[in-house]
Amino acid sequence: MTARWPFVLFYNIIDVSAYNAYVLWTEKHPAWNVRRLHKRRLFVEELCKALVKMMRRKTLPRTAAAKSAVERLRKDAEQPSTSGITDTDTGGKKRARCQFCVSSDNKTSVRMKQTSVVSFISILET
DSSP states (O other), rough: OOOTHHHHHHHHHHHHHHHHHHHHHHOOOOOTTOOOOOHHHHHHHHHHHHHHTTTTOOOOOOHHHHHHHHHHHHHHHHHHHOSSSSTTTTTTOOOOOSSSSSOOOOOEEEOOOOHHHHHEEEEOOO
């Protein structure tokens, strides 16, 4: 067995429980979705929605601080970009991997200067 056997066991218990609920439901309501071929899938979807519905919370109203932070971020986004991204097509440099992004095998002609996230965080904190 692998290290994920508890997940397999848990999902198997969930599947068996859902199947038992489906059998009980169809015995009690034999006219439910008679002409459908995938009744069990429909039942499981409705069961999941019913179980999640009571745990979902309504979105909280936005506080004044959050609203002002969003407005400042939108205002900064509307201004001309001064980010550290520069296009090097005119410089004639070769395509290379980015030094600052997550390592990947993709090469690009766009170069990034090392920038700080401090300005973004300071906008959120004020």
